[in-house]
Amino acid sequence: METEEYGEIMKTIKGFHGLTRNCLMVLTEKFPKIQKETLYSILSLEYQRHMKHRFEKSPSSINKMYDLYEKAITNGEDSGVIIRLSLENKIAPCLAAKLILLKKYEDVLNDESVLQTNVSQYLRDTSLIDDKVLAYEIFLCTLYDDQYSHIVEVMRTSVGQQYEIVINRKLRELGLAFRDEEWLRKLGYDKTPDFKLDIPIMIDGLVIHWIESKAVFGDVESHTEYIKNQYSSYWNRFGPGLVIYWFGYMKCITETTSKNLMIKDKIPENIQQLE
Template sequence: MKMETEKYFQIVEIIRNYKGLSKDCLVELKHRFQDVPSNTLYSILSTEYQKFMKQHYCKSSKRIEKYYSEYCKAIHKREEPGIILRMSKENNLAPCLIGKLILQKYFEKKNGDADSNSDKSQQNINLYMRNTCLIPDTDLSYEIYLCTMYDDQYSPLVEVIKMSVGQEYELLLERTLKELGLAFRNEEYLRRYGYDKTPDIKMEIPIMIDGVIINWIESKALFGSEELHREYFKNQYFSYWNRFGPGLVIYWFGFVETLIQTDDKRFIIRDNFPKDIADITSLI
């Protein structure tokens, strides 16, 4: 879907002003914008929420000590489970991010490890986040488990799901091309033959869409905002155009209507694979 600018900024404003878990914010968005697909709302939420976390997530030793002290006091007072979740709401930070800091401090005190930011220590923390049963302290183990269940942005499970969704849409694109009898090479094939920056699809025989010759296709299982699009243009699309010529970018979950379509036809933008295509060999 091509989203109106006004509606897009209405959604963004709600996200930026929301205090609490991103999971609950998504419920609010679904209630208010019932005409917008859930995947689209989640994608916009994810982009805005992660941008907010980058600006406000602080890992200073003073802040870590503060979180750990608050957690220990709550445990000492025998508060109900969900301590870190409540801290997350109060501090407007993702549960898994606060959970990782508390976990890091716990092992630092338990093992006397002053270098808790080392690569090895961080690898261990990530392991405990993925498998909370390995955490020796049963209270902390359950608290971290709750974080991974309620955090729909930074949970290890969410990362797996996002990767899976991206692959799902890439496979959908490949199946569509095969059904249409179009010859192409995928990213895996291109990397095998030494290409560094590669699109998801490189057409063996170019096709024509709306008067534009398409040499490559990039699949994005997300919503295309202006900011994201500029970033991808700088880091990916321009390189593809420079190497392969014009192409097609698909934002499967839609894009904001103000997204600039380049006048020189370096690539076109759609929210699905167009049905009205032409094999350029038939035009020769």
């Protein structure tokens, strides 16, 4: 993706006020030629960065959100109170719900670790919440929040695994010997790529020793973080490798990327096996 087109998408995201699921609808209408999964990934990356700066679990934030919730319930407002509060305070519905749960059960579960564990369980299974009104409000948040809901977490994990299976099958079709991440960790490696090839392959003149699957869009910031926290360790230990950003990437990242790294958005067809 060209930088200019990415900039237009980001401009639309930053200018939108509302739920991210509605923002995605706007993006798909405005950029019909771009894959929906790509737009969602770009939106998700930007929104999560925004939440890192905006969301806080300080006592004042917790008390404020809980007081607003209690006032709305006391006034008999219609269902969807927490969702409306999340929009007014510009945080994700499930994060707003978490603040309310932390306050609701702080006296009952006075141990911090127990409180955090139980709140996480309540977000995953609202039937555990003894307050029926609050339980329904939290349940609505899990339905409308397409970024921080536990349902979304499960879906992201599943999608990531599906793309790893695609690579696994391709390597087997080519008759290539390889070790997966689980096997490498058993050997004691702390940072491991998804696939380490026993015998390297060659793609476009570059000898490839490992492959990393990323079911996300590769923008400059996330790619830079991956290099720092993952890729640099891989190529220092194993040599050059291939990274597949299945939902596309900004073309400019290939210009600044080390020659030890090849960037693609699908499995290359011109794979040469080495003797």
